[in-house]
Structures are given as C-alpha cells and as structure tokens.
Amino acid sequence: MSEWKEFEPESLLKLLKEGQLEAEQVIDVREQQEWDYYHLESSILLPMNTIPYSLGTISDDKPLYIVCAHGVRSAAVCNYLEEQGYSSLHNVTGGMAAIASLQGFQYD
Template sequence: MESFEYIEPREFLEKVDGKRLGDALIIDVREPMEWDYYHLEEAKLIPMNTIPARLPELPQDKPLYIVCAHGLRSANVCYYLRQHGYEQVINVEGGMAAVAMLRGFQYD
C-alpha cells in the first residue's frame, strides 16, 4: 500500500490558526450531518463516498490535509488518493474529535 504523511492535531491547528498552510487544502471527508455539527471554516466538505467522483476537484499539485471524525476514514481516503497519483496527502490524526478537544469543544 502507498504510504502517506500524518500530522498531530495540535500541530495541524497551529498551522491552521497561524495561517501557515500556504496553498494547501483541508478536505473534510465526514458526512454532511457531522459537518453541520462542527467543522473548520477553512475546510471543504467532500464526503468519503463521493471522493472517486470528485477527484477532478482535488489538485494534485497542492498539499491535501484529510480529516474525518477520528482519523480512520481519512486514512482510507489518503490511501485511495495515493493510489491515484496524489503525492501530498496528510492525514490529520485523531480527526475532528481531537481538533475539537483541543479547541475546548465537546465532539463525539
């Protein structure tokens, strides 16, 4: 299987809050119901099951930070993207649960 990078949630939030993501995109692969509950304003919602049909929306020349609820779906999406020629994919470990906890928001 193709490997990909991981980022700890604290480091990820430091980059987001410090506007240090550059031209990278944050792709949230959760379902709309989960997104409505809590999400990052900087993220773009593309539910996991729609990724194959929406590949043309994802640039191959920019880093893609992939986030889900707990880091499992996002890991699967990272594997899928690597298999389809995306080299700069980064899985946000712990997902939105970890991000929300660091921000003091209860998310489960």
C-alpha cells in the same frame, strides 16, 4: 507501503492559525450532518463516498490534509488518493474529535 503521513491535529491548527493553508488543502470526508455539527472554517466538505467523483476538483499541487471524525475514513481516503497518483497526503490523527478537544469542544 503507503507514502502518506499521519499529521498531528495540533500542527494542523497551528498551520491554519498562521494562515499557511488554503481551505481546499483541508478536506473533511465526513457526512453533511457531521459537518453541520462541527467543522473547521478553513476546510472543504467532500464526503468519503464522493471522493471518486471529485478527483477533478482536488488539486495535487499543494499538500493535502484529510480529516474525518476519528482518523479511520481519512486514512482510507489517503490510501485511495495515493492510488490515484496524489502525493503529499496527510491523515489528521484523531480527526475532528481530537481537533475539537484541543479547542475545548466536546465532539462525542
């Protein structure tokens, strides 16, 4: 059973607005063209297929919030990171589509 948690997009936006998260804590695992279309300023882009090669750059000393378009790829990345020994992982429910909707942007 996985230890990572689902995390509501409203809660992520609140933490970002309050300045409680650093950009490297919010990892967007979509592709470059998806990122170019719409992304959170306070996040970093690490496409899903680059995660295995990026482990040395992903810090595990703070909670991590993983986001994709709808929450499927980010759940897979949470599973993978957990298998690699990462803890305090959060999958952003509904992904960027949900975040965009909350911010009045039609994502898809």
